[in-house]
Amino acid sequence: MAAAEYLGIDIGGTNVKMGIVNSETGQISNFYSHDTVSWRKSGHFEDRLAEAIALQLLDHKHIKKVGIGLPGMIDSTRRTPIEITAIPELDRVPLVDLLEKKFVGVNFYLENDANAAALGEFYFGEERIDESYIFITLGTGVGGAAIIGKKVFTGGRGNAMEPGHTPSANGKVLERNIGKNELLDLANNMRKEYTGETQLPDDGSISTTGLVAAAADNDKLALQVFERVGELLGENLCHLVAILDINLILIGGGLSASFDYILPSMKRKLNQWLTKYHASDLTIKRATLGNDAGLLGAASLCF
Structure with missing residues (x-):
């Protein structure tokens, strides 16, 4: 049985990076990166993000779970950014609700980027x-x-x-x-x-x-x-x-x-x-x- 694959998205103040991740090996495929500033200047950051996600899911229809790391504070339900200093345009945007409405049948998981990176080190780090x-x-x-x-x-x-x-x-x-x-x-x-x-x-x-x-x-x-x-x-x-x-x-x-x-x-x-x-x-x-x-x-x- 093939290892599960998920879409991982790392939203940073400088770049937004995403790719398909093999859950067993941590191998990244279909890597994509875009500068954050131009998406912010568009005035519709969440729409640009959704467009990039759509392209990933179009090529990988089997993927039903997407994880997103954001640089800042997120509400306790982990569905809405509340204070993203580097990307204030996302403050109070119901991001998970918007994405799950747009991509029916796909579950989205939101977390602070440092929390996400810390977990990544636990699961995929070179050392136990x-x-x-x-x-x-x-x-x-x-x-x-x-x-x-x-x-x-x-x-x-x-x-x-x-x-x-x-x-x-x-x-x-x-x-x-x-x-x-x-x-x-x-x-x-x-x-x-x-x-x-x-x-x-x-x-x-x-x-x-x-x-x-x-x-x-x-x-x-x-x-x-x-x-x-x-x-x-x-x-x-x-x-x-x-x-x-x-x-x-x-x-x-x-x-x-x-x-x-x-x-x-x-x-x-x-x-x-x-x-x-x-x-x-x-x-x-x-x-x-x-x-x-x-x-x-x-x-x-x-x-």
Whole structure:
């Protein structure tokens, strides 16, 4: 008997990605990606999404379950986005109702993208991981999830684990300090004041890939930028570890390529603030699914 297949959709602030996922192997086929901004500018984001889904289901009529990960808060019934910072056009849109009315006989499952990615890591990750862990996504924003006893921890009203929206340095929340755009602002500002040798450009055009490449070449300024990011993230994670008492942290998302460079300062902050009980048994790993985590996680919502 062939393995079940599901349509996974990862809606991000930068791109919308979707593909057919084999439930046993995690293999993705019929992959499709579209930039988020142009769909937003159309004024009918949900219609553009439905058109892309229609093309997928036209080619795969056997698929009756679709999982969708969204970057933000969703109502407790998991049918309506209520606060999607990166795509406010979807706020209060009854998305699941609209899609299930349009695609009769197909079930849609909606979840916060970090929760979905955390589940994807559990089902499809390269390593067998613990049944309880904290998952942090570094990308356009900063997302978080906690898997406790193999289940997503959703809190009292369905939207627990939003580390990006908690207080951080400079009178800002964490995501406004180390989200993708903020990371580049930090790097460009530090570049203006830097007088040593560096391969980073001084015209305000530093990119995330350029920053990671420079750090890989031991560029001192690039390493200083990531050191600061690690400090800010480490301070935030202290709260989560102490409150949830979880000793495994996975770091994923598009900016997790910087993992090796943010890890030392992150560990220093965790060791500075945590009690011996929490700090001594703590493991921090880079998530293994890379850019596929959101899509695979969205598909795993269908299991």
